[in-house]
Amino acid sequence: MKRNKIINSFMPKYSITNIINKSLVEIERVRGFLDAIELRKDSFSEMQKETLMRESHYSTHIEGTLLSLDKAKDIIEGKKIKTIRIDDKKELLNYKNAMDYISTQLGKNNSINEKMILALHKVLVRGSKAHPGNYRKTQNYVVNSRTNEVIYTPPKPREVPQLMKQFTEWLKTTKDISPVLIAGIAQFQCVHIHPFVDGNGRAARVLSTLILYQMGYDFKKLFSISEYYDKDRPKYYQAIQSVRDNNMDMTAWLEYFIEGLRSQMLEIQKKGTQIINAEKAVEKISAFTLNPRQQQIFKYLLLNKEINNDKCQNLCKSIKRTATRDLALMVKLAILDKRGEKKGTYYVLSQNIVAIMRDIKGQQ
Secondary structure: OOOOOOOOOOOOEOOOOHHHHHHHHHHHHHHHHHHHOOOOHHHHHHHHHHHHHHHHHHHHHHOOOOOOHHHHHHHHOOOOOOOOOHHHHHHHHHHHHHHHHHHOOOOOOOOOOHHHHHHHHHHHOOOOOOOOOOOOOOOOOEEOOOOOOEEEOOOOHHHHHHHHHHHHHHHOOOOOOOHHHHHHHHHHHHHHHOOOOOOHHHHHHHHHHHHHHHOOOOHHHOOOHHHHHHHOHHHHHHHHHHHHHOOOEOHHHHHHHHHHHHHHHHHHHHHHHHHHHHHHHHHHOHHHOOOHHHHHHHHHHHHOOOEOHHHHHHHHOOOHHHHHHHHHHHHHOOOEEEEOOHHHOEEEEOHHHHHHHHHHHHOO
16 A cells, blocks of 8 residues: 655745636735624624534534434534434534633644643543543554545554654744635645544544634634535545545646635525625514514524524523514514415515615615
């Protein structure tokens, strides 16, 4: 089986293509948008919580957890969930804790060293047999889960400390490189070295995010790059493998990585604009004097097509009777329209509110 030779120092090879350039420009534009917008504190906080939950879910889902997005949300919110694997819950919460940790590093621009990477790994695999916070002492392999074929043999265990030292030394010399490129390169190199018994993919993705956070590219903690990867896992793995197939040239991987981040930025911009419009709409209907629960229902429907009683209870943390009363009042006020019957009943924004939203968009 072929193995890449260890060189004396890490020097990534790549080209800045038109695809990379265009994506970087668009990322910078959305970064400016995020710096300029002002959202209500509660709206902003909800967006961040949702993003953290999605990133924790999708990153661990890539690695094989069987949790649904809804169950992941319930676990992170501290609800008791039956019929789930304990290891899935542990992985999810460990990832969330690792993301919480790197949030403390926002804008600090501290030098990322081996000690920090080992500390991240310790959090990611806490409570497992994967030797948390230690480099592997055994040979590991990357295997195709469907065919059991070995698709990549990482460096030998004795080579790992040297490779990690070279990699972290390179991170200190990147002042003239875009932080987005640094993050992409770091993610690949960590996966390529595969320094741990387990948790290498998760460690690489958290490390990549940490680099962005430290260098002022946190995008207000509103992006979930793992969601992009999980939507098409074969493409994600192919992008990683493309580096090894092209004599360690990272260009194709970086195009993929930056396109993923760009797509996330556009989603953030779309969501941010929707929330700004939602907040304006809430002000427009302030004469209705909705209580906080009803305002929450209203804002939810400005971002989603419909809501039913069960979803309303979950959203507002209320009982069925309270949710029924809130929804009925909003129908009476001509804010919502009721659709369907019995168990199939759901609610949508009324045409009156749809017209108000159209006016708000027309004024922009």
